[in-house]
Amino acid sequence: MATNSNATKEHALELTGLYKAFGTKVAVDHIDLIVQAGSFYGLVGPNGAGKTTSLSMATGMLRPDGGTARIFGVDVWQNPAAAKELIGVLPDGLAMPERLTGREVLTYMGLLRKLDERTVATRAQELLDVLDLQEAAGKFVSEYSTGMRKKIALATALLHGPKLLVLDEPFEAVDPVSASTIKNILRRFVDQGGSVVFSSHVMATVEQLCDSLAVVSEGKVRAAGTMESVRAGRDLEDRFVELVGARSGGKEGLKWLLS
Ligand SMILES: Nc1ncnc2c1ncn2[C@@H]1O[C@H](COP(=O)(O)OP(=O)(O)OP(=O)(O)O)[C@@H](O)[C@H]1O
Numbered sequence: 001m002a003t004n005s006n007a008t009k010e011h012a013l014e015l016t017g018l019y020k021a022f023g024t025k026v027a028v029d030h031i032d033l034i035v036q037a038g039s040f041y042g043l044v045g046p047n048g049a050g051k052t053t054s055l056s057m058a059t060g061m062l063r064p065d066g067g068t069a070r071i072f073g074v075d076v077w078q079n080p081a082a083a084k085e086l087i088g089v090l091p092d093g094l095a096m097p098e099r100l101t102g103r104e105v106l107t108y109m110g111l112l113r114k115l116d117e118r119t120v121a122t123r124a125q126e127l128l129d130v131l132d133l134q135e136a137a138g139k140f141v142s143e144y145s146t147g148m149r150k151k152i153a154l155a156t157a158l159l160h161g162p163k164l165l166v167l168d169e170p171f172e173a174v175d176p177v178s179a180s181t182i183k184n185i186l187r188r189f190v191d192q193g194g195s196v197v198f199s200s201h202v203m204a205t206v207e208q209l210c211d212s213l214a215v216v217s218e219g220k221v222r223a224a225g226t227m228e229s230v231r232a233g234r235d236l237e238d239r240f241v242e243l244v245g246a247r248s249g250g251k252e253g254l255k256w257l258l259s
Helices: 052-058 080-086 102-112 115-131 146-158 176-191 203-209 227-231 236-244
Strands: 011-020 024-036 041-043 066-071 087-090 164-168 197-199 213-216 220-226
Touching: 011 164, 011 197, 024 041, 024 052, 024 066, 024 197, 024 213, 024 220, 041 176, 041 203, 052 066, 052 164, 052 197, 066 080, 066 087, 066 115, 080 087, 102 115, 102 146, 115 146, 146 164, 146 176, 176 197, 176 203, 203 236, 213 227, 213 236, 220 227, 220 236, 227 236
Parallel strands: 041 197, 041 213, 087 164, 164 197
Antiparallel strands: 011 024, 011 066, 213 220
């Protein structure tokens, strides 16, 4: 049964005991997370920490081995249709219909989301304009650069007016001007009552945008809460390195490279 108590509706996203293993590799090890409604939330962690796996389970794309994911109180795996109406997702990997143009992708996704044709056309044009994809609108997605693919995927995530955006590395491979545009769009979305969760490796971006964050490594939450509480008076990057375990920093090894 989906849970719809007022308490959980205050939570844009709630992960409880989420668990996933691939063979003997535990990718996500009983993660608990709460993202308050209206929050701009960062999920950070080193490569292989379990961010993509967690976000995939949270958005109904990868079935968990254990635990629950709820979006505004709706259980993603018990009531996927209702949960998916509430979210816009920018997944990892960006598999796209390659032989459609950017505009066709938006039209197709909008109609799948049961928007009427006129609304789809208007919103698609606005998104293409705002994301500076006017010239690319008529080109096949197979001809897009990585950054352009990211932008058209973000447009599809926004098209139906979701309450929560779940974005896997939204700024990766995006040029600085487009990144700035995307940041502005996301800030406006949050200012108007939307909620955003995004994963990133870039601490400066997370520090700039987020009011709250979670630091994960080896499938576990190492720290979570408001930016202030996680930073604990420190620079976020220093705190991150401290939490996930400092590496050698390249001081050892690679002697052949420097000889
Ligand atoms: N389909 C899969 N099959 C096997 N192992 C997987 C699979 N997907 C992820 N893993 C493993 O699970 C762990 C977590 O991977 P995940 O992609 O969630 O990490 P991540 O934090 O998103 O990493 P990155 O920052 O590098 O994108 C890694 O050890 C990865 O090798």
